[in-house]
Amino acid sequence: MSKAQLTAFVAKxxxxxxxxxxxxxxxxxxxxxxxxxxxxxTFTAATWSRHLRG
Incomplete structure (x- = not known):
C-alpha cells in the first residue's frame, strides 16, 4: 500500500x-x-527516503 500511495503522491x-x-x-x-x-x-519517512535514493 505504501508504494502505491507514494506513486500517487509523486504524480500529484x-x-x-x-x-x-x-x-x-x-x-x-x-x-x-x-x-x-x-x-x-500515507507512506513512511523511510519509504520517501528510499524513493529519493532511487
Missing part, C-alpha cells in the same frame, strides 16, 4: 507546482510525509 507533486515547492522546501522526510498525509496519501 509533478502535476502541481505549488505542491512541488512545498516538497522541495521540506526540511526532512517526515515533513514530506505530513504534506502527503494532508493530501490523502
Amino acid at each position: 507533486v509533478e502535476a502541481d507546482p505549488a505542491l512541488k515547492a512545498l516538497v522541495v522546501a521540506a526540511l526532512s522526510p517526515q515533513d514530506v510525509v505530513e504534506i502527503a498525509h494532508a493530501r490523502g496519501n
Whole structure:
C-alpha cells in the first residue's frame, strides 16, 4: 500500500507546482510525509527516503 500511495503522491507533486515547492522546501522526510498525509496519501519517512535514493 505504501508504494502505491507514494506513486500517487509523486504524480500529484509533478502535476502541481505549488505542491512541488512545498516538497522541495521540506526540511526532512517526515515533513514530506505530513504534506502527503494532508493530501490523502500515507507512506513512511523511510519509504520517501528510499524513493529519493532511487
